[in-house]
Amino acid sequence: MKIIILGPTGSGKGTQAKFISRLLKLEHIEIGAILRKEAKRNKLIKDFIKKGKLIHDDIVIKIIKSKIKSNDFILDGFPRTLKQAKSLKFKPDLVLFLNVDKKNIVKRLLLRKREDDIKENIEERDKIYLKKTIPVVNYYNKLKLLKKVNGNPEIKQVSKNIKKVLEKLI
Numbered sequence: 001m002k003i004i005i006l007g008p009t010g011s012g013k014g015t016q017a018k019f020i021s022r023l024l025k026l027e028h029i030e031i032g033a034i035l036r037k038e039a040k041r042n043k044l045i046k047d048f049i050k051k052g053k054l055i056h057d058d059i060v061i062k063i064i065k066s067k068i069k070s071n072d073f074i075l076d077g078f079p080r081t082l083k084q085a086k087s088l089k090f091k092p093d094l095v096l097f098l099n100v101d102k103k104n105i106v107k108r109l110l111l112r113k114r115e116d117d118i119k120e121n122i123e124e125r126d127k128i129y130l131k132k133t134i135p136v137v138n139y140y141n142k143l144k145l146l147k148k149v150n151g152n153p154e155i156k157q158v159s160k161n162i163k164k165v166l167e168k169l170i
């Protein structure tokens with residue numbers, strides 16, 4: 001099974017992707033973690049992440065292609081642009097969209113204390129999300145692959161809601 005999870009930074013998609021990957025025994029492919037590892041030896045990637053900017057599509061697409069090795073996975077953090085979405089050669093079984101209010105996102109990000117979770121780039125990431133990633137949400141919605149889940153409640157409740165969506169699918 002191939003699942004994509006979409007949502008703004010701080011929506012809890014990493015946590016929920018881990019939950020889904022354990023539940024359905026899918027490989028968890030987390031582009032943010034892969035890029036943070038790359039950043040240790042690539043200054044350009046490091047600077048982009050620190051500023052909250054998206055890494056160039058061609059780079060990210062190439063990385064993702066090299067990571068997809070099986071038929072069962074959950075993609076977390078990819079695609080974030082239409083070009084990335086259209087680069088995928090498979091049809092996902094499901095695209096989960098975690099919808100979280102902005103005030104909750106800011107609260108969660110500032111609690112997380114990651115190096116790139118600073119006030120200035122939280123705003124920047126939000127702007128980029130609205131401009132680049134919302135079109136991806138609309139794209140999968142038109143393809144009737146999208147399921148929207150309320151990501152505002154506490155983690156366990158969101159997992160329960162996701163489980164309900166998955167049970168209908170399998």
Ligand code: AMP
Nearest residue numbers: 009032048049053054055060077078080
């Ligand atoms: P995340 O851990 O998903 O919040 O991603 C951290 C950072 O990695 C983002 O702010 C971007 O700089 C970069 N990044 C993650 N996913 C992508 C993507 N699909 N395309 C481009 N850049 C990305």
